[in-house]
Amino acid sequence: xxxxxxGPLAIYLTNxxxxxxxxxxxxxxxxxxxxxxxxxxxxxxGFLRGDxxxxxxxxRTVASRILERVPATLELVGVSLACAVAxxxxxxxxxxVRRGRWFDRAATIxxxxxxxxxxxxxxxLLQVVFAIGLGWLPSSGRATPGLNDFADHLRHLxxxxxxxxxxxxxxxxxxxxxxxxxxLRQPFVVATQARGVPPARVVLRHVLRNALGPLVxxxxxxxxxxxxxxxxxESVFAWPGLGSLFTEALARRDYTVLMALLMLSSAAxxxxxxxxxxxxxAIDPRVAA
Amino acid sequence: MRxxxxxxxxxxxxxxxxxxxxxxxxxxxxxxxxxxxxSATHWFGTDELGRDVFARVLYGARVSLAVGLLSAVVAGAxxxxxxxxxxxxxxxxxxxxxxxxxxxxxxxxxxxxxxAAVVLQPSVPLLIVLIGLAGWMETARVVRAxxxxxxxxxxxxxxxxxxxxxxxxxxxxxxxxxAPAVAVSLTLAVARGILLESALSFFGVGxxxxxxxxxxxxxxxQATLATEPWLAIAPGVFIVMTTVAVNVAGDHLASRRxxxx
Numbered sequence: 001x002x003x004x005x006x007g008p009l010a011i012y013l014t015n016x017x018x019x020x021x022x023x024x025x026x027x028x029x030x031x032x033x034x035x036x037x038x039x040x041x042x043x044x045x046g047f048l049r050g051d052x053x054x055x056x057x058x059x060r061t062v063a064s065r066i067l068e069r070v071p072a073t074l075e076l077v078g079v080s081l082a083c084a085v086a087x088x089x090x091x092x093x094x095x096x097v098r099r100g101r102w103f104d105r106a107a108t109i110x111x112x113x114x115x116x117x118x119x120x121x122x123x124x125l126l127q128v129v130f131a132i133g134l135g136w137l138p139s140s141g142r143a144t145p146g147l148n149d150f151a152d153h154l155r156h157l158x159x160x161x162x163x164x165x166x167x168x169x170x171x172x173x174x175x176x177x178x179x180x181x182x183x184l185r186q187p188f189v190v191a192t193q194a195r196g197v198p199p200a201r202v203v204l205r206h207v208l209r210n211a212l213g214p215l216v217x218x219x220x221x222x223x224x225x226x227x228x229x230x231x232x233x234e235s236v237f238a239w240p241g242l243g244s245l246f247t248e249a250l251a252r253r254d255y256t257v258l259m260a261l262l263m264l265s266s267a268a269x270x271x272x273x274x275x276x277x278x279x280x281x282a283i284d285p286r287v288a289a
Numbered sequence: 290m291r292x293x294x295x296x297x298x299x300x301x302x303x304x305x306x307x308x309x310x311x312x313x314x315x316x317x318x319x320x321x322x323x324x325x326x327x328s329a330t331h332w333f334g335t336d337e338l339g340r341d342v343f344a345r346v347l348y349g350a351r352v353s354l355a356v357g358l359l360s361a362v363v364a365g366a367x368x369x370x371x372x373x374x375x376x377x378x379x380x381x382x383x384x385x386x387x388x389x390x391x392x393x394x395x396x397x398x399x400x401x402x403x404x405a406a407v408v409l410q411p412s413v414p415l416l417i418v419l420i421g422l423a424g425w426m427e428t429a430r431v432v433r434a435x436x437x438x439x440x441x442x443x444x445x446x447x448x449x450x451x452x453x454x455x456x457x458x459x460x461x462x463x464x465x466x467x468a469p470a471v472a473v474s475l476t477l478a479v480a481r482g483i484l485l486e487s488a489l490s491f492f493g494v495g496x497x498x499x500x501x502x503x504x505x506x507x508x509x510x511q512a513t514l515a516t517e518p519w520l521a522i523a524p525g526v527f528i529v530m531t532t533v534a535v536n537v538a539g540d541h542l543a544s545r546r547x548x549x550x
Contacts, residue, residue, distance in 0.1 A: 112540075116532035118484055120491050121507060121525035128518045225397055232399065232488060236511075246400055247492065250407055258404055262396065269395040 062260045065245065072142055073241030076234070077226045079157060080164035085219065087169040092176025092215075097203055099181060107173060114170025119163055123236035126159045140238035160237040164230055168222060175218055179211040186210070213284035217276040224272030225265070293537035300531055304350035315348040316340065316499050333523040336506075337513065345501040346523050352502040353531070356417050357483035363421020364478045368428025369471065373459050375429070376436025387433065390426045398423050399488055406494040416495060420485050428474045435467035469546045476539030480532045487528050503528050 091111075095104040131139035138156050183189070184207055192202050234243030242261065249257035307315075318340060327334040333342035375386035402423050405411075411419060436459075439445065448462050464471075489495030490504025491511075498505055503524040510520035 112533055112536060113529065116480065116484075116536050117529055118487050118491075118525070118532075120488065121521070121528060124507065124511065124514060124521045124525070128514060128521065132515045132518070231397075231403075232491075235492070247403075250403055250492075250494075253407070262400060262404070265397050265400070266395045269397070273395070 062256050065257060066242065066260060066264070069240060069242045069245045072239060073230075073234070073243065076157065076160055076164070076230065076239055076241055077223065080161040080168065080230075081219070081223055081226070083161060083165035084168035084172060087165060088172035088176060089215075091169070092173040093180060093203065093208065095173065095177045096180030096184060096211075104177075107177075111170040111174050114166050115174070117167065119167050119230075119232045120236050122166065123159070123163050123233060126163065127236075130159065140236075142240050160230075160233050160239050163233050163236075164226070171222075172215060172218065176211060176215050179214050180207060183207045183210040210284070213280045216283060217280045220272050220276035220279060221269070224269040290537060290541045293534040293541075296530060296534040297538065300350060300527075300534070301354060303347055304354050307344075307347040307351055315344045315501055327519055334517070334519045336509065336517075336520055342506075342520065342523055345506060346503070346527055349501040349503045349506060349524060350527065350531075352413060352496055352500065353483055353486055353504070353528070356413065356420060356486040356496075356502075357479045357531070357535075359417045360420040360424065360482035360486075361475050361478035363418055364424035364482070365428050365471065365475045367422065368425035368474070369432050369464070371425065372429035372432030373436055373463070376433035377440060377455070377459055377463065379437065379440065383433070383437075386429075390429050394426045399485065402485060402489060403492060403494055406489055411495075413496060413500075416486065416489070420482050420489075423485070424478050424481055428471065428478065431470050431474045432467055435470050436463050439463055439466060469542070473539055473543045473546065476535055476542060480535040480539070483528065483532055483535070 091107050095107045098104055127139045130137045137158055138152075139159075142153070142156050189202060189207060192206050193199070197206070230241075231243040231246050233239070234241045235247045238244060245257065246261050248254075249261070333346060336342055336345070371386055371390070375383040375390075402419060405419055406416070409415060409419070440463075445458060445462060448458050453462070486495055486502065487504030487507070490502045491508045493505070493508055496502035496505050498509070506524040507521055510517070510524070514521060
């Protein structure tokens with residue numbers, strides 16, 4: 001990382017008021033003169049002890065800079081996950097049940113588009129239409145400054161949450177459709193129907209139960225990647241969460257913040273993966289055995 | 290499927306023939322026609338320097354398609370090597386390689402690539418290698434599963450008995466049988482590579498201007514979204530068209546494979 005042209009002290013190099021010996025002193029104070037592996041080792045040791053160090057760009061602790069961004073990200077991720085599940089589950093079920101009919105075809109085309117769409121472009125399009133063209137929604141940020149109003153807050157949330165929800169729901173509904181079709185083929189479906197269980201109940205109670213496990217696992221894993229910040233979406237909409245913190249830190253070569261964010265998101269992915277296995281086993285006892 | 294193939298063929302042909310097809314040079318600056326909306330002479334309009342957007346989209350297609358295709362080659366080659374060894378060897382080698390794969394999968398791809406791009410300030414070839422190296426894990430898993438399943442089958446043993454070395458078994462006996470599965474994961478890698486390149490360039494750390502790529506055209510369009518929205522439309526439409534076509538092709542390959550079984 002330190003090979004980057006620029007580096008955290010670059011702003012001082014071009015400043016005539018800062019003497020070279022001061023830069024040297026700063027470099028020693030920040031530990032930038034030691035070999036890279038020593039820097040990494042002391043960083044890793046500190047990180048595990050809970051000492052995440054100080055941000056190169058403004059001297060505050062990395063932990064406080066990250067913590068202050070967490071609520072915004074959790075809010076965005078929570079709302080978009082909920083919307084995506086609410087969208088993906090009915091679409092996935094209906095496509096599988098009415099396989100090959102017009103709804104399934106339309107859903108297939110829409111989800112193919114959703115998977116192939118770059119999130120930042122969808123964001124730009126929404127901004128053009130709803131913020132610039134129609135003027136219905138604010139184009140960026142989390143709230144209008146100085147205004148503490150729930151409706152205003154909600155209006156800021158609509159576009160970034162829709163972008164994330166569309167992208168997520170596209171993948172999930174395809175996945176659920178696939179596992180529903182597999183489950184529908186199994187002999188127990190005919191057996192249940194033969195017992196006189198109504199069709200809707202067969203699908204919702206029996207087939208869905210078999211198909212839901214893999215989806216829950218997938219949702220959990222995707223959620224982990226989002227917790228680390230939906231980098232693209234947050235940046236496009238200037239949503240003040242972890243994702244924007246990442247791009248800001250990148251622009252300033254703020255290594256301590258970048259390293260901490262990467263480490264945290266990897267940890268989140270691993271933890272959520274374990275959680276996914278546990279939840280999957282709880283829904284579907286066959287997995288546990 | 291047929292439509293997707295036609296779209297892809299047209300895109301590749303147009304990108305290859307960009308110097309012939311493009312009505313203007315992609316970097317021809319004409320300050321008298323800055324920021325013009327789409328018209329008969331400039332199909333997709335002009336940008337803030339009076340450059341023709343259609344010409345830039347065509348030249349951008351060269352970069353984007355090259356990055357997508359070649360990064361998939363890099364990803365496929367490393368994935369086949371790692372997954373192949375893991376699946377064929379089994380045991381401890383398999384365990385170590387697969388844990389490494391899990392480890393790489395746990396690091397979010399785009400942020401890691403963004404850091405790498407900032408540090409290395411990559412040229413286009415280096416960008417291809419970086420995006421490829423960030424995408425070997427999926428192919429490795431697929432290849433490992435295929436090879437692992439075939440390892441115990443009779444034909445491997447008979448090939449060994451006939452005097453074939455391990456490398457020969459891997460490349461001549463196992464790989465051809467895993468080809469359909471590998472093809473599916475490669476098409477997905479192409480689409481992913483195109484999306485990653487456009488995202489990196491969109492954040493200003495990928496392909497650098499004045500060279501055009503679909504991503505950095507969107508990056509430049511973002512600043513003047515309110516007054517010149519057409520700058521954001523054309524590159525985005527082309528990204529979506531390409532990735533949809535590639536994904537449809539991949540879907541088709543996958544469903545053909547599953548119906549054969």
